[in-house]
Amino acid sequence: MICSGRELIVLCGLPGSGKSTHTRKAWGDTHVVICADEFRKIHTGRDFYPPAEWLISTMVRVTVEVLLRRSMPVVIDMTSLTVKSRLNWIDLAKRCDAPVRCVWMDVATSTCLARNSRRERKVPADVIDAMAKRFLPPLIEEGFDAVERVTEWSDGG
Numbered sequence: 619m620i621c622s623g624r625e626l627i628v629l630c631g632l633p634g635s636g637k638s639t640h641t642r643k644a645w646g647d648t649h650v651v652i653c654a655d656e657f658r659k660i661h662t663g664r665d666f667y668p669p670a671e672w673l674i675s676t677m678v679r680v681t682v683e684v685l686l687r688r689s690m691p692v693v694i695d696m697t698s699l700t701v702k703s704r705l706n707w708i709d710l711a712k713r714c715d716a717p718v719r720c721v722w723m724d725v726a727t728s729t730c731l732a733r734n735s736r737r738e739r740k741v742p743a744d745v746i747d748a749m750a751k752r753f754l755p756p757l758i759e760e761g762f763d764a765v766e767r768v769t770e771w772s773d774g775g
């Protein structure tokens with residue numbers, strides 16, 4: 619059952635870091651899970667389609683805003699690796715009067731690459747490497763109410 623009470627949880631982690639697995643386990647029964655990959659698949663029929671990224675990001679943002687204004691708890695199951703992407707979620711949560719916390723999947727790039735290579739839908743390894751190089755860990759100073767770190771050991775597999 620979806621709980622009442624608005625809150626926004628922003629996942630942060632590389633592809634293969636376990637965001638979706640952790641989200642299903644921790645919040646699958648209580649929160650609305652929003653994932654741009656699913657929007658992309660439904661609305662463009664593709665896993666990756668740059669010309670429609672503006673549409674996907676608009677739809678994701680509007681959906682999250684409507685859910686929060688209806689006092690629903692929401693999890694953003696997306697990479698959110700850049701400070702700017704996280705700031706957009708923090709601003710939205712504050713505008714909606716929702717507490718916002720970040721859950722950082724702190725998993726070694728080598729582990730993410732290994733898991734990714736075993737998947738059906740693979741993200742190119744050089745794309746993951748480039749993301750890892752640019753990545754800045756999330757900080758409470760960005761405006762989060764809390765930042766929690768999940769490691770590959772604490773996640774239980």
Ligand SMILES: Nc1ncnc2c1ncn2[C@@H]1O[C@H](COP(=O)(O)OP(=O)(O)O)[C@@H](O)[C@H]1O
Pocket residue numbers: 631632633634635636637638639640733734737770773774775
């Ligand atoms: N803690 C874990 N230990 C081992 N394998 C995991 C763990 N978490 C996720 N996986 C596996 O790694 C792969 C990627 O996980 P997923 O949750 O889809 O990552 P993300 O959503 O971050 O891309 C999946 O095949 C999943 O079963």
Ligand SMILES: [Mg+2]
Pocket residue numbers: 637638639695
């Ligand atoms: Mg995922």
